[in-house]
Amino acid sequence: MKAYKDMSKEELLSIKKALEEEYKEAEAKGLKLNMARGKPGESQLALAMPMLDVINSTSDMHTVLGNDTRNYGDLDGIGECRKLMADMMEVEKDNVIVCGNSSLNIMYDTVARSMSFGVNGSTPWCKLDKVKFLCPVPGYDRHFKITELFGIEMINIPLGTDGPDMNMVEQYVNNDEAVKGIWCVPKYSNPTGISYSDEVIKRFANLKPAAEDFRIYWDNAYCIHHLYEDTQDTILNILDECKKAGNPDMVYIFASTSKISFPGSGISAIATSPTNLDYIMKKMTVQTIGHDKINQLRHVRFFKDIDGLKAHMKQHGELLRPKFEAVLNTLEEELDGLEIGSWIKPRGGYFISFDSLPGCAKAIVSMCKDLGVVLTGAGATYPYGQDPLDSNIRIAPSFPTPEEMLAASKIFVLCVKLVSVKKLLEEL
Amino acid sequence: MKAYKDMSKEELLSIKKALEEEYKEAEAKGLKLNMARGKPGESQLALAMPMLDVINSTSDMHTVLGNDTRNYGDLDGIGECRKLMADMMEVEKDNVIVCGNSSLNIMYDTVARSMSFGVNGSTPWCKLDKVKFLCPVPGYDRHFKITELFGIEMINIPLGTDGPDMNMVEQYVNNDEAVKGIWCVPKYSNPTGISYSDEVIKRFANLKPAAEDFRIYWDNAYCIHHLYEDTQDTILNILDECKKAGNPDMVYIFASTSKISFPGSGISAIATSPTNLDYIMKKMTVQTIGHDKINQLRHVRFFKDIDGLKAHMKQHGELLRPKFEAVLNTLEEELDGLEIGSWIKPRGGYFISFDSLPGCAKAIVSMCKDLGVVLTGAGATYPYGQDPLDSNIRIAPSFPTPEEMLAASKIFVLCVKLVSVKKLLEEL
Numbered sequence: 001m002k003a004y005k006d007m008s009k010e011e012l013l014s015i016k017k018a019l020e021e022e023y024k025e026a027e028a029k030g031l032k033l034n035m036a037r038g039k040p041g042e043s044q045l046a047l048a049m050p051m052l053d054v055i056n057s058t059s060d061m062h063t064v065l066g067n068d069t070r071n072y073g074d075l076d077g078i079g080e081c082r083k084l085m086a087d088m089m090e091v092e093k094d095n096v097i098v099c100g101n102s103s104l105n106i107m108y109d110t111v112a113r114s115m116s117f118g119v120n121g122s123t124p125w126c127k128l129d130k131v132k133f134l135c136p137v138p139g140y141d142r143h144f145k146i147t148e149l150f151g152i153e154m155i156n157i158p159l160g161t162d163g164p165d166m167n168m169v170e171q172y173v174n175n176d177e178a179v180k181g182i183w184c185v186p187k188y189s190n191p192t193g194i195s196y197s198d199e200v201i202k203r204f205a206n207l208k209p210a211a212e213d214f215r216i217y218w219d220n221a222y223c224i225h226h227l228y229e230d231t232q233d234t235i236l237n238i239l240d241e242c243k244k245a246g247n248p249d250m251v252y253i254f255a256s257t258s259k260i261s262f263p264g265s266g267i268s269a270i271a272t273s274p275t276n277l278d279y280i281m282k283k284m285t286v287q288t289i290g291h292d293k294i295n296q297l298r299h300v301r302f303f304k305d306i307d308g309l310k311a312h313m314k315q316h317g318e319l320l321r322p323k324f325e326a327v328l329n330t331l332e333e334e335l336d337g338l339e340i341g342s343w344i345k346p347r348g349g350y351f352i353s354f355d356s357l358p359g360c361a362k363a364i365v366s367m368c369k370d371l372g373v374v375l376t377g378a379g380a381t382y383p384y385g386q387d388p389l390d391s392n393i394r395i396a397p398s399f400p401t402p403e404e405m406l407a408a409s410k411i412f413v414l415c416v417k418l419v420s421v422k423k424l425l426e427e428l
Numbered sequence: 429m430k431a432y433k434d435m436s437k438e439e440l441l442s443i444k445k446a447l448e449e450e451y452k453e454a455e456a457k458g459l460k461l462n463m464a465r466g467k468p469g470e471s472q473l474a475l476a477m478p479m480l481d482v483i484n485s486t487s488d489m490h491t492v493l494g495n496d497t498r499n500y501g502d503l504d505g506i507g508e509c510r511k512l513m514a515d516m517m518e519v520e521k522d523n524v525i526v527c528g529n530s531s532l533n534i535m536y537d538t539v540a541r542s543m544s545f546g547v548n549g550s551t552p553w554c555k556l557d558k559v560k561f562l563c564p565v566p567g568y569d570r571h572f573k574i575t576e577l578f579g580i581e582m583i584n585i586p587l588g589t590d591g592p593d594m595n596m597v598e599q600y601v602n603n604d605e606a607v608k609g610i611w612c613v614p615k616y617s618n619p620t621g622i623s624y625s626d627e628v629i630k631r632f633a634n635l636k637p638a639a640e641d642f643r644i645y646w647d648n649a650y651c652i653h654h655l656y657e658d659t660q661d662t663i664l665n666i667l668d669e670c671k672k673a674g675n676p677d678m679v680y681i682f683a684s685t686s687k688i689s690f691p692g693s694g695i696s697a698i699a700t701s702p703t704n705l706d707y708i709m710k711k712m713t714v715q716t717i718g719h720d721k722i723n724q725l726r727h728v729r730f731f732k733d734i735d736g737l738k739a740h741m742k743q744h745g746e747l748l749r750p751k752f753e754a755v756l757n758t759l760e761e762e763l764d765g766l767e768i769g770s771w772i773k774p775r776g777g778y779f780i781s782f783d784s785l786p787g788c789a790k791a792i793v794s795m796c797k798d799l800g801v802v803l804t805g806a807g808a809t810y811p812y813g814q815d816p817l818d819s820n821i822r823i824a825p826s827f828p829t830p831e832e833m834l835a836a837s838k839i840f841v842l843c844v845k846l847v848s849v850k851k852l853l854e855e856l
Contacts, residue, residue, distance in 0.1 A: 037500065039499055039500050040499065040617065041497075045489075045496070045498045045499065048498075051483040051484050051485075052483055052484050052485050052487065053484050055480055056484070057478050057479075057480050057481045058476040059480065061473075068470075068693070069472070069691070069692075070476075070690045070693065071473065071690075071691050071692070071695075072465065072467050072469065072691045072692060073466055073692075077492045099717065100528055100529065100720075101528065101720045102717060102718075103524070104716055104717060105715055105716040108714065108715040108716070109715075112540055112544060113524075115544055115554075116540065116543055116544065116554065116578065117577075124554070125556040126552070127554075128541075142714075142717075145714045146714055146715075149545075149711065149714045150544065163839050192586045211830050225643065233811075256501045262498045262499075262715070262722060263498070263500045263718075264496075264497075264498070264499070264500060264501075264717065264718045264719065264720055264722070265498065265720045265721065265722040265723065283577065286529045286573045286574055286577045287532075287533055287536045287572075287574075288532055288533040288536070289530060289532060289570075289691070289692065290691075290692045291529065291692065292528075292692055292693045292720065292723070293692050293693065294480075294528045294690060294692070294693040295693065295720070295723070307549050380449050393518075
């Protein structure tokens with residue numbers, strides 16, 4: 001196929017006309033599809049329904065150690081659930097606190113705690129003139145919303161195919177004491193789907209932060225969320241690497257079962273060094289008497305162990321794969337060679353990231369919406385909702401059926417083409 | 429019985445000798461009982477076990493409005509659960525957000541939010557030189573721990589049999605702009621068991637706070653936690669009263685089902701004005717994607733409505749009553765007329781508050797511990813753990829069996845007597 005940019009005005013006008021015909025037909029169909037958020041689909045939720053049977057009125061409600069999960073106690077989570085989450089996060093049980101239903105809430109609390117009380121004895125961030133976070137972009141909008149809410153200045157760091165630009169990361173972290181954190185989704189990154197290389201992770205572990213209270217916010221949201229059985233990403237263990245590098249306290253790891261069992265009714269955990277855990281527990285004991293231990297027990301009794309979790313996620317992968325492929329195949333069939341967009345084929349996670357021609361993302365998202373296909377707002381993948389190039393669009397294929405995803409993808413590529421043609425014509 | 433204070437040295441010495449014999453006998457028994465925390469007992473937990481059957485793998489997981497409780501959404505809670513909690517809290521559904529498993533966590537978050545962001549646009553408290561909270565005493569130690577953690581200065585307000593000393597409350601709230609809140613347990617107060625009178629509540633509602641961001645933190649933890657069917661306390665609706673008085677935004681009400689269904693696996697809620705709710709929701713939407721809606725559905729399907737809740741709590745009352753009576757009867761039989769302690773007979777809630785002779789509480793708690801009976805630490809019912817008179821002791825009768833409570837109560841009165849006799853002898 002000929003690239004749009006190499007076409008004459010006449011060629012572009014002729015394509016535009018054809019696309020506008022397609023647009024009218026699409027409009028007439030009156031689709032109503034939502035690809036905005038990484039919501040598991042109906043078939044994925046169904047996989048976890050038997051979990052609701054493992055705890056019932058006849059169940060022994062005690063932990064292996066004999067604690068009654070129905071009563072107060074076990075602030076850091078029941079032992080067997082800490083073990084399960086530790087195995088999933090590839091750390092030791094003693095590095096883990098199991099919390100409530102939301103890892104996002106743990107991240108929020110971790111930032112909020114640092115604002116109010118500092119980190120392990122450092123000055124509370126609310127007492128500082130300036131606090132900065134590094135934000136690999138494109139990234140997860142809800143991370144950025146947290147730091148924005150607390151008035152933390154966010155600095156864009158380009159995310160490549162092997163991780164963030166580590167020269168920039170080192171430059172900032174090792175020299176600017178105001179830089180207190182970096183948001184990372186190291187595996188099957190939200191939204192690009194890339195995983196950090198060993199070299200990148202080693203460079204992370206070997207940072208020499210100017211700020212004693214600098215921490216890496218390692219949101220390993222998609223740690224076992226593979227799309228394929230044969231080609232899976234693996235990443236280095238950041239906690240081990242930090243320890244080896246003499247930075248044992250430098251990372252907080254977050255994870256949850258929101259996209260394994262049920263969004264909203266899963267369990268979440270934070271993994272970090274014993275020193276960090278001690279500090280967190282001292283504050284957490286004031287915040288709550290404990291998390292939902294019956295739900296922790298339910299998860300352990302259902303999944304049993306890490307093998308159970310992995311077997312369950314294999315089924316998720318099988319359900320998600322056709323949806324991802326519906327998008328990826330459509331992109332390839334319809335856009336390959338046109339040079340009006342690029343994308344990465346992810347091996348796991350929840351998203352496909354699409355980069356349009358500069359200045360086109362908002363228009364594409366808006367046009368899709370007019371045709372009944374809701375995408376994540378353009379710009380959402382950047383701090384403050386501002387994509388400097390207006391080119392990144394996050395596609396979330398999980399919620400619709402494969403058939404719906406195919407229909408939505410066709411609308412998407414139509415909009416990409418039409419917006420791009422118009423843009424190129426304007427620039428002639 | 430003759431009051432200890434009216435006895436001669438010889439009489440006291442003779443009593444002391446007899447008590448020391450009793451002490452030795454008690455020591456030999458090697459009891460091991462815990463009356464430290466308001467933990468529901470085994471028999472109470474058993475009442476809620478059928479709740480674990482109402483949601484299973486064959487259940488329709490949708491709300492009345494058709495939302496899937498298994499997926500993201502409904503940040504403010506599912507409608508039918510907001511209705512249930514609203515009925516329990518005697519407010520309208522539109523005044524309620526249903527949250528996670530812990531009302532303490534909502535209170536913590538409410539204070540934390542005010543520290544970081546202020547209240548509905550006011551200056552963040554962390555930017556102020558001084559923030560003060562009024563603390564009716566004796567009160568709930570976990571309230572005081574929250575304000576202590578945030579460096580908020582706590583001011584003791586004596587709690588009478590009809591509520592806090594309102595002259596003092598008005599004096600502080602209406603004149604000191606640094607006073608931003610007051611912790612209240614208005615019904616079956618923790619630990620004294622008293623309920624606020626209509627007059628007290630009307631005076632609360634008619635406060636004229638010097639600070640625009642002053643709020644009443646109304647922890648209605650024991651709203652339907654009656655011990656008796658015939659003699660139940662009722663309190664005025666603070667939200668209505670505040671509205672009538674032109675202070676619609678002045679109160680946050682907190683409640684949970686921790687002591688109705690399961691501690692740690694219940695649901696919690698905050699009720700307040702629409703203006704306050706709007707502000708809270710704007711922050712909460714950054715903090716979490718949502719709370720555990722399956723557990724909300726489980727609660728609604730099990731309790732059905734407020735009548736279901738009340739019927740359930742009637743059974744709780746029946747189980748708790750003999751435990752309370754074991755303590756109260758022992759206190760009456762053993763201490764009446766000795767003038768070495770006073771207590772109030774509560775009609776609901778979770779505690780009995782005992783006031784010893786000044787300077788005796790720590791020694792009594794310590795002696796009980798030596799005899800194997802663990803009580804809440806003396807001083808815990810006061811801010812900073814400092815009871816100026818060293819006289820208040822909180823007794824939590826819920827967890828042991830009635831027989832154990834009787835045995836523990838006998839130890840308790842023995843220690844009260846022995847410590848008091850020693851104290852009086854020292855003062856001769």
